[in-house]
Amino acid sequence: MKALILVAHGSRLAKSNTEVFKLVGELEKKCSGQYSIIKTAFLELSEPLIPEGIKDCVEKGARSIIILPYFLNSGRHVTDDIPNIVNNVRKQYPDVDIKITPHLGASDLIIDLLISSADATQLK
Amino acid sequence: MKALILVAHGSRLAKSNTEVFKLVGELEKKCSGQYSIIKTAFLELSEPLIPEGIKDCVEKGARSIIILPYFLNSGRHVTDDIPNIVNNVRKQYPDVDIKITPHLGASDLIIDLLISSADATQLK
Numbered sequence: 417m418k419a420l421i422l423v424a425h426g427s428r429l430a431k432s433n434t435e436v437f438k439l440v441g442e443l444e445k446k447c448s449g450q451y452s453i454i455k456t457a458f459l460e461l462s463e464p465l466i467p468e469g470i471k472d473c474v475e476k477g478a479r480s481i482i483i484l485p486y487f488l489n490s491g492r493h494v495t496d497d498i499p500n501i502v503n504n505v506r507k508q509y510p511d512v513d514i515k516i517t518p519h520l521g522a523s524d525l526i527i528d529l530l531i532s533s534a535d536a537t538q539l540k
Numbered sequence: 541m542k543a544l545i546l547v548a549h550g551s552r553l554a555k556s557n558t559e560v561f562k563l564v565g566e567l568e569k570k571c572s573g574q575y576s577i578i579k580t581a582f583l584e585l586s587e588p589l590i591p592e593g594i595k596d597c598v599e600k601g602a603r604s605i606i607i608l609p610y611f612l613n614s615g616r617h618v619t620d621d622i623p624n625i626v627n628n629v630r631k632q633y634p635d636v637d638i639k640i641t642p643h644l645g646a647s648d649l650i651i652d653l654l655i656s657s658a659d660a661t662q663l664k
Contacts, residue, residue, distance in 0.1 A: 424612075424613075429615060429616075431614075435645060436613070442651055443651055443655070446655060447655050451658075480662070482658045484657060486612060488611075488644070489548075489556045489559055490556070491551060492553075515661050517657045517658055517660070517661040520653060520654075520657065523653050523656065523657050525649065525652060527563075527567055527570055529649040529650065530546065530567055530610075531570060531571050533608060533641045533642065534606045534641055535574075536641070537640070537641040538542075538639065540639065
């Protein structure tokens, strides 16, 4: 069973966290055929935190988990904090394959997204 | 003449700012036919700041400027800080049309980007 966890930074503003939960809801609609569990987790400031998110997926039967950092740049959170947390949790579940995707700014599609956003605004 | 300014937060880490400049370089390759000027600017911590970026575009002849906030969530930076800075600068250039795009998390394409990123990592 495969799981996908979108990991956002987490905010003191409830509105910002709600945006992330909504986004994951949209993600769930689009790829629930591919991933049995699709969850939100936060690096800090909001719950569930990453270890709790992973634990929940494992308890529900996930044996493959993709961690998707919802970050644009490869700052310290992406290069150190998230991998360190995931590495610690990984030790508790040696039978579970846990992978972390690159930050979003590294995707080829980010350019298309930027152009599409600029074009839509220009035409307004 | 049209200009596009990608506005990132700005970081104390040079590497993070360099990533943004590189991304804007890629953006330039893809849409220089559509925008005569494509620039990077930062909200804080790195230069050029937004007013300087806009000034540079206007001096080079831009009469239409799209500000593209490189932010995933609609936090305070997106809802208040960037619009406030742009509104202040706008007063100096009444003949220039300056528009701000929504944050990237609001784009329909963000879901495709997330799925593509997850899929690529899963196959590794």
